[in-house]
Amino acid sequence: MPELPEVxxxxxxxxxxGLIGRRVVQARVGWARAVxxxxxxxxxxxxxxxxxxxxxxxGKLLVFPLSGGYTxxxxxxxxGRIILAPPTHEDPPHMRIxxxxxxxxxxxxxxxxxxGRTWLTREPETVLGTLGPEPLDIKPAVFAERLLSRSRQLxxxxxxxxxxxxxxxxxxxxxxxxxxxxxxxSSDSLSEDEARCLCKAIKKVVRRGIRNLGTTLGGGITxxxxxxxxxxxxxxxxxxxxRTGQPCLRCGQNIERLVVGQRSxxxxxxxxxxx
DNA sequence: AAGTGTCCCTGCGAGC
DNA sequence: TGCTCGCAGGGACACT
Numbered sequence: 001m002p003e004l005p006e007v008x009x010x011x012x013x014x015x016x017x018g019l020i021g022r023r024v025v026q027a028r029v030g031w032a033r034a035v036x037x038x039x040x041x042x043x044x045x046x047x048x049x050x051x052x053x054x055x056x057x058x059g060k061l062l063v064f065p066l067s068g069g070y071t072x073x074x075x076x077x078x079x080g081r082i083i084l085a086p087p088t089h090e091d092p093p094h095m096r097i098x099x100x101x102x103x104x105x106x107x108x109x110x111x112x113x114x115x116g117r118t119w120l121t122r123e124p125e126t127v128l129g130t131l132g133p134e135p136l137d138i139k140p141a142v143f144a145e146r147l148l149s150r151s152r153q154l155x156x157x158x159x160x161x162x163x164x165x166x167x168x169x170x171x172x173x174x175x176x177x178x179x180x181x182x183x184x185x186s187s188d189s190l191s192e193d194e195a196r197c198l199c200k201a202i203k204k205v206v207r208r209g210i211r212n213l214g215t216t217l218g219g220g221i222t223x224x225x226x227x228x229x230x231x232x233x234x235x236x237x238x239x240x241x242x243r244t245g246q247p248c249l250r251c252g253q254n255i256e257r258l259v260v261g262q263r264s265x266x267x268x269x270x271x272x273x274x275x
Numbered sequence: 276a277a278g279t280g281t282c283c284c285t286g287c288g289a290g291c
Numbered sequence: 292t293g294c295t296c297g298c299a300g301g302g303a304c305a306c307t
Contacts, residue, residue, distance in 0.1 A: 001300065033283095060301080078300050079286085094285095113284045115301070152277065161302080169300070222286055222299090262280080263300070 001217075002076040003060060004135065004166030005209025006224050006232065010082050011057045013227040017084050019107070023051045024066075026100030034096035034109065036117045047072065047099065047120055059131045059165030063124065071124040074109060080116030083108040084227040093221060112221055131165040135202045138164070143202075144195035147187045154190075154198075155183035156261040167202065170215055170241045173266045174205040177240035182274040183260050183267060189275075209234045217242065240266040 002010070027047045032040035050066035057063065062082070064072040074080070083092055087106050091098060097109040097118060109118060119127050133142075143164075150157060157163050158172045167175070176183050178201035181194060190198070209215060214232030216224045224232055239249050244257040248268035258265050 003301095075301085077302075079284090111284095112286065113300090115284065117302095150276090156278080159301085218287085220287060261278080264298090 001078050001168055001170065002080065002214075002224055003168035003171050003209075004057070004206055005171065005212075005234065006214035007057050007060050007062060007076065007166070008210050009214040009232065010076075010227055011055050011062060014055050014082065014084060017227065018103075019052050019055055019084060019101075021051060022105075022107075023102040024048055024099045024107075025102050026098075028098045029096070030091065030098065031096040031111075031114060033114065034111065034116060034118055036119050037121055043097075043118075043120060046070070058128050059134070059161055060168070061128065061131075063128070065124075069122050070120055071122070073119040073121070073124055073127050075117050076111070077113075077115035077117070079113045079222045080109065080111040081225055082227045083110060083229075130162050132161060132163045133165065135164055135166055135206050138199065140196040140199040143199035144190075144192055147190060147195045147198070148192070149188075151186055151188045153183065153260065154181060154185050154187055155263070155265060157187050158202075159261070159263070164202070166206070169263055169265075170238070171202070171205050171209060173241045174239060175201040176272065177266075177268060178205055180271045182272045183258075183265050184274055208237055212237055215241075240268065242266065 024047050027044035029035055029040045029043055035043045038046060050068050052064055053067055054065045062074040066072055084105060084107055092108050092110050094110045094112045095108055096111050099107040101107060155172055158167050179198040181198060212234035214224055215234040216231035217235060240255055243255040245254050248255055248271060251270050253268055253270040255266055256269050
């Protein structure tokens with residue numbers, strides 16, 4: 001599932017592969033609902049002819065400012081992928097949007113489960129405006145103040161993109177394990193030190209995820225890949241996520257799975273007590 | 276304001 | 292081996 005480190009990895013891969021400066025010469029929508037705005041029928045003519053000026057990330061969104069004042073935004077949700085590849089006579093599996101580039105390559109947004117969305121707009125802030133601060137930018141003191149001013153369970157709060165942008169199920173579980181905090185603790189029950197510790201833990205697991213090119217869980221079509229087809233290498237670095245029944249890397253106690261806000265959650269019951 | 280439930284989707288792993 | 296079944300999950304939304 002693409003979270004901040006996976007999206008960052010995708011962006012870096014696209015920049016490395018020379019996306020910037022390329023012009024869109026052909027466009028096709030393979031699944032109308034993959035386009036949030038404009039209508040799927042207007043999308044191709046509106047994107048054609050524009051150059052990729054920049055590629056950046058905000059939260060879990062891919063942000064591509066194009067020439068002519070428009071911005072292309074893509075949210076991969078759970079199973080979305082970007083493929084940048086030489087053209088083939090056949091579309092890649094689950095192709096939802098295909099952009100032919102002026103160097104002959106194709107930029108494809110593929111998404112087996114059809115949850116991903118794209119926007120082509122002059123006003124990217126309508127999509128980005130509600131996002132909370134970036135985990136790698138926020139200062140621990142500011143994070144602590146934000147956290148302590150709310151009264152919510154830690155895990156749902158960390159997954160709330162308006163509270164902090166970019167975290168998903170994997171890195172939330174990892175950060176809570178790192179900070180030795182139970183996911184059901186109420187945010188206003190934390191000490192200042194615990195809150196700062198959580199902020200640092202978030203930065204640590206996110207940086208590690210980026211360094212390892214993201215987390216690829218398995219080999220299937222629904223799992224994360226880089227635009228060139230490589231897999232992320234962060235899975236073996238995970239301490240909690242999907243390690244149910246395996247020993248905690250700190251204390252040896254078995255990792256347990258619970259459900260918090262309809263999301264599977266992994267904790268060490270000894271390191272992360274619910275006081 | 277916080278929490279819960281539902282919906283969107285379909286590949287895949289578990290169980291038989 | 293081949294089948295069925297239910298899980299997985301980000302985010303929008305309705306509702307309590």
